Amino acid sequence: MSKSTEARFKKTLEDFDAINREDPHQELVNGQSFPKELIYGIRMSEMLMETYPDSDELLRLAARCQHIKRWAIPREDYPMDRKGYLLWRTKLKQFHGEMAGKIMEQNGYTEEDIKKVDDLLNKRRLKTDPGTQALEDVICLVFLKYYFKEFIHKHEHEEPKLVGILQKTWNKMSVKGKEKALSMPHSPEAKELLNKALS
Template sequence: MSTPFAKAMALIDAAHAQDPRRIPIPKSQSTNPSEPPTASSAAQPESASSSNDTDTIPYELHYAQKMTHYLTLRCSDPSTPAPSEPLSLAIRAQHLRRWEIPRASYPMTKIGYHSWRSALQRHQAQIAEAMCLEAGYGGPEAARVAALVRKEDLKAGDPETQVLEDVACLVFLDDQLEGFAGEKGAEYGEEKMLGILRKTWAKMSEPGRALALGIEIRDEGVKELVGRAVQG
């Protein structure tokens, strides 16, 4: 019999599979279990695997798989408990139907950016909570997933919220940083890029930072920037 956890994960992944943005399926680098799962090796919802385009994957499904991968690595630290079901679901639900609120729907200003991020968190948390209830979770468990998605207790020092923050930062560094630097680096300039990296580093716990130092960055210029940001 399917559990509420399995049902909720399937609902979340089915939503991710509707992302109109698709990327090439990442090539498997090795059989090392510490490597992130590729789209071909990770379980996918039927709606994703039935696509005629077998060479690509919806980006948000790829992102969700990366998040789960880094959650496993982050919770392998001896000081960190095994992830709870609400944390695992909140991790998987990051960026849930994110494409429905594009950045361009808010002013291209600092205030507009923060307003957009807040709207995304509320939107994603509301959908995740509804999916958990549909899957059979009770109100308190579903509300906990939503609170984690919103990162409500991050400043209060909630351990699970900090793990989620670590994982999001790790996926940014591993999966998005080089593309972001290529797209925005010239526009932002070196100092702004350094500021973004320093803020990312400051958000992370020591176990998260230890994992970050092991991420392979192929672009030498980006690698040099990361090194400077880490050194302060």
């Protein structure tokens, strides 16, 4: 990146983070409280660069704003069934794309750049676009590393559901993503579920 491009990129990340700092939901990290979506965005960026260090600028932006202002559209606003869940997820992806696009436009990105990030966030061309697949890998890896343990405790008496979720997560990942997932440290409970899901 040129100096001007680097400055634009950093400013856009800062703008994404400024919005996510407003998240009323907090998460404890090493005994310190942080806005939940701010931490999620940072984890996404770190995992992307760890797994796909050659990622381009637009993919790096998409990773950071994956959950931008997610709390504005609560799950409870939609029916608590499969159809309601899918509607909620679709609405979120549209919302994240629109919000990211406005911030990118303010920072001088082209319509083409904005469209690319919107495509990434909405998972268009998942099986044909390497960037979209890389983003999907990172989403799955961040879930497994930071959120699956809590998910296990929440659904501790629903083993078939947990195994099914792991299998769906596994099917979304590329070979590289799966290799990374297997190389990460997991709790004994997570390891046991992973073994059952993959057997």
